[in-house]
Amino acid sequence: MRGVVMYAPGDVRVEEREDAKIVEPTDAVIRVTASCICGSDLWPYRGVEALDGPTPMGHEYIGIVEQVGDDVRNIKVGDYVVGSFVASDNTCEICQAGYQSRCIHNVMMGSVGTQAELARIPLADGTLVATPGTPDEDLIPSLLAASDVLGTGWFAAVAAEAGPGKTVAVVGDGAVGLSAVLAAKQLGAERIIAFSRHPERQALAREFGATDIIEERGDAGAARVKELTGGYGAHGVVEAVGTEESMWQAIRSSRPGGYVGYVGVTHGVELNGLDLFFTGVHLHGGPAPVRRFLPELIQLIWDRTIDPGKVFDLTLPLDQAAEGYKAMDERRATKVLLTL
Amino acid sequence: MRGVVMYAPGDVRVEEREDAKIVEPTDAVIRVTASCICGSDLWPYRGVEALDGPTPMGHEYIGIVEQVGDDVRNIKVGDYVVGSFVASDNTCEICQAGYQSRCIHNVMMGSVGTQAELARIPLADGTLVATPGTPDEDLIPSLLAASDVLGTGWFAAVAAEAGPGKTVAVVGDGAVGLSAVLAAKQLGAERIIAFSRHPERQALAREFGATDIIEERGDAGAARVKELTGGYGAHGVVEAVGTEESMWQAIRSSRPGGYVGYVGVTHGVELNGLDLFFTGVHLHGGPAPVRRFLPELIQLIWDRTIDPGKVFDLTLPLDQAAEGYKAMDERRATKVLLTL
Numbered sequence: 001m002r003g004v005v006m007y008a009p010g011d012v013r014v015e016e017r018e019d020a021k022i023v024e025p026t027d028a029v030i031r032v033t034a035s036c037i038c039g040s041d042l043w044p045y046r047g048v049e050a051l052d053g054p055t056p057m058g059h060e061y062i063g064i065v066e067q068v069g070d071d072v073r074n075i076k077v078g079d080y081v082v083g084s085f086v087a088s089d090n091t092c093e094i095c096q097a098g099y100q101s102r103c104i105h106n107v108m109m110g111s112v113g114t115q116a117e118l119a120r121i122p123l124a125d126g127t128l129v130a131t132p133g134t135p136d137e138d139l140i141p142s143l144l145a146a147s148d149v150l151g152t153g154w155f156a157a158v159a160a161e162a163g164p165g166k167t168v169a170v171v172g173d174g175a176v177g178l179s180a181v182l183a184a185k186q187l188g189a190e191r192i193i194a195f196s197r198h199p200e201r202q203a204l205a206r207e208f209g210a211t212d213i214i215e216e217r218g219d220a221g222a223a224r225v226k227e228l229t230g231g232y233g234a235h236g237v238v239e240a241v242g243t244e245e246s247m248w249q250a251i252r253s254s255r256p257g258g259y260v261g262y263v264g265v266t267h268g269v270e271l272n273g274l275d276l277f278f279t280g281v282h283l284h285g286g287p288a289p290v291r292r293f294l295p296e297l298i299q300l301i302w303d304r305t306i307d308p309g310k311v312f313d314l315t316l317p318l319d320q321a322a323e324g325y326k327a328m329d330e331r332r333a334t335k336v337l338l339t340l
Numbered sequence: 341m342r343g344v345v346m347y348a349p350g351d352v353r354v355e356e357r358e359d360a361k362i363v364e365p366t367d368a369v370i371r372v373t374a375s376c377i378c379g380s381d382l383w384p385y386r387g388v389e390a391l392d393g394p395t396p397m398g399h400e401y402i403g404i405v406e407q408v409g410d411d412v413r414n415i416k417v418g419d420y421v422v423g424s425f426v427a428s429d430n431t432c433e434i435c436q437a438g439y440q441s442r443c444i445h446n447v448m449m450g451s452v453g454t455q456a457e458l459a460r461i462p463l464a465d466g467t468l469v470a471t472p473g474t475p476d477e478d479l480i481p482s483l484l485a486a487s488d489v490l491g492t493g494w495f496a497a498v499a500a501e502a503g504p505g506k507t508v509a510v511v512g513d514g515a516v517g518l519s520a521v522l523a524a525k526q527l528g529a530e531r532i533i534a535f536s537r538h539p540e541r542q543a544l545a546r547e548f549g550a551t552d553i554i555e556e557r558g559d560a561g562a563a564r565v566k567e568l569t570g571g572y573g574a575h576g577v578v579e580a581v582g583t584e585e586s587m588w589q590a591i592r593s594s595r596p597g598g599y600v601g602y603v604g605v606t607h608g609v610e611l612n613g614l615d616l617f618f619t620g621v622h623l624h625g626g627p628a629p630v631r632r633f634l635p636e637l638i639q640l641i642w643d644r645t646i647d648p649g650k651v652f653d654l655t656l657p658l659d660q661a662a663e664g665y666k667a668m669d670e671r672r673a674t675k676v677l678l679t680l
Contacts (some may be wrong), residue, residue: 280625
């Protein structure tokens with residue numbers, strides 16, 4: 001099968017890999033119909049995260065089930081499926097509490113590499129959710145978004161306690177941040193403040209439900225949120241970048257007792273305990289338990305209530321994945337969809 | 341009036357201070373009937389926190405109202421009152437959301453110095469809660485505990501989501517940690533794991549409701565919690581120390597998606613963002629909004645449902661405050677009550 005392999009920072013190739021196959025009786029193999037490039041794929045691409053030799057890439061996917069292991073009960077060959085970027089059994093106490101991304105048997109899908117024609121999905125019964133049928137072509141980007149960025153933005157908005165009467169600020173105008181704006185709107189937030197300096201991203205944020213845009217960053221940005229909220233700060237804040245500046249921008253944009261949902265994979269961040277102590281915020285985040293939200297998100301997309309696929313602003317065939325990485329790295333694209 | 345003043349690390353004196361008086365029309369002046377020494381008073385005593393000249397000490401208090409300012413409406417001269425260690429208006433949005441310790445007009449009572457015969461209480465209407473009458477002598481320690489350590493332990497247990505069916509671990513066997521054990525029990529937790537190496541504190545933890553005691557600390561302690569909870573970790577954890585080791589002990593004792601309530605005033609703690617990210621815990625803490633819980637705590641004490649005053653294991657007259665500081669510093673006492 002054809003698949004994306006990263007050899008070194010900046011060196012992404014599409015080449016022949018060994019076909020995905022059933023390894024464990026709980027596995028499925030899917031024929032991937034669309035995959036995409038994640039902001040987190042840029043960390044090794046930029047050399048911030050080390051690579052351990054040539055590495056198959058990708059952890060987002062939708063596709064059609066080709067094969068199932070002997071112990072798979074709920075997923076059938078021919079099902080059109082969406083899964084999260086973390087495989088989970090969906091039965092352990094952690095999964096049952098809604099934290100499937102930290103399932104006691106979790107498998108990170110990045111270790112599988114879903115930017116490929118076929119993908120092995122561990123713990124298929126727990127991981128995959130079948131769509132109501134074969135989706136119309138125009139629904140594919142949105143269903144693919146549910147696999148990671150939408151699910152992650154949704155989790156962050158839930159962690160930020162977005163809801164009726166609430167003011168929610170969103171730090172980060174990438175695909176996850178924009179998805180969090182959409183989620184906050186859908187969850188009923190009254191006022192949604194998006195931090196962004198990019199005119200096109202500002203426009204999409206507004207389309208997704210942002211009521212205010214702030215261009216300032218860091219403490220100046222947080223001060224603007226306080227100004228807009230009677231001196232108090234937002235009730236909830238989403239952090240979708242993962243730097244020390246963005247973490248504090250989020251924490252300081254929140255009122256005491258407010259909720260900060262952080263989903264940017266944090267790199268080089270050290271949080272001073274005493275500073276954090278006196279903010280009095282609720283801090284919750286980590287790898288999003290996308291599986292918790294998938295049934296609801298698939299239905300909202302199927303009903304055309306939400307259109308999160310708009311975060312994809314570049315679509316390329318799998319063979320041109322290298323150009324996709326380059327476009328995201330150079331910020332010419334927010335999010336790249338790879339067709340198969 | 342007589343009052344405690346700290347001159348330098350280890351140098352605590354009781355001397356004549358200017359009588360407390362009404363400064364703002366929202367103030368009250370109370371005649372303090374009991375005060376106490378806080379674990380956080382030991383930070384400057386040990387030289388960990390700098391002193392800015394001779395400093396009046398104390399932020400915990402109960403007493404009788406002697407005088408009220410012209411704008412005080414709800415509190416009357418003669419009321420027997422308990423207040424939190426932070427004065428708050430109890431009307432701003434932050435207070436109304438239950439975060440009175442971060443009230444937009446908050447005044448830290450440490451700036452007043454309540455280890456004294458009289459104390460000025462700012463924002464008296466918002467800060468003070470009257471007891472149902474003059475308390476019996478034996479209720480005084482418990483009512484005083486409500487002013488800080490009980491309220492703080494209670495907040496931490498609430499932040500740790502202690503409740504029916506839950507396993508809660510408590511890091512720290514000082515007065516706050518022990519109060520958190522009592523709170524977790526009262527909130528209905530099924531299993532309460534106390535970390536302690538001190539036989540007397542272990543005994544009081546068990547009396548307050550602890551079902552298990554762990555003597556190991558740090559990662560070894562956290563590993564023991566996982567062993568006791570089927571490999572998952574506790575549903576909620578209270579952190580009541582404030583060191584980097586104790587913070588990670590608490591975080592690592594929690595299951596993913598669990599709740600860590602931290603109330604130890606953090607000193608020299610830097611939390612690595614990436615490590616925190618992958619724990620997936622809810623982290624919430626800070627100066628406890630004791631005022632939120634005071635009416636309920638006073639009633640529980642009045643009805644003799646709880647007896648948190650047991651955390652006081654040394655009672656001294658105000659004039660012997662220096663010996664009280666010394667006893668706590670040398671860990672000969674958990675918590676010292678000062679009589680007036």
